[in-house]
Amino acid sequence: MLKWILLLVLLLVLGGGGYFAYTKFIAGKKDTSAQEENATQAQEQAAPSGDSQVVSLQPFLVNLADPLGRRYLKLTLDVEVNSKDATEQLTKNEPKVRDALIMLLSSKTFSDLSSMESKILLKKEIVERLNLVLGGPKVEQVYFTEMVIQ
Known part of the structure; x- marks a missing residue:
């Protein structure tokens, strides 16, 4: 029984660590690239006037x-x-x-x-x-x- 409890605790710790690593390193980079794309699109949408x-x-x-x-x-x-x-x-x-x-x-x-x-x-x-x-x-x-x- 103790063996199963230790295995479950180890599985929870590894899962929590994996989730933390994903949100900290992988998902954060996707948000930054999305912000850069939004800034680029905003610049492209700013249409110049005819006399510019x-x-x-x-x-x-x-x-x-x-x-x-x-x-x-x-x-x-x-x-x-x-x-x-x-x-x-x-x-x-x-x-x-x-x-x-x-x-x-x-x-x-x-x-x-x-x-x-x-x-x-x-x-x-x-x-x-x-x-x-x-x-x-x-x-x-x-x-x-x-x-x-x-």
Whole structure:
């Protein structure tokens, strides 16, 4: 009888451990990939307006705000603006735009940029900064065309 009780307890412990491992390691990764897919679909659904234009900016190369200062970020991006006037204003204020973005990017750490959610948040922050520089809601979307963190 004692043998059956020990076997049942061992079976329950192994089953509980298997369930814990599944929920902690396997099911958690599926949730993260589902969130990334939802974020990608939300970006695709944001349809550009008819007058929008895309402006390419020169690459940004900044040191990240890590304690040892050994990491850097190279970022190339395209900016979608809502009118031709906004395009002209963006090119005319390019030094202000570059300064605002360099200050934003150099304040980030490697951990701030490592996840997909943080990259989407960075896009939103860049749009906000550009709209502040341009003086109104003229920037609709920012597209990363190259992003290297080393």
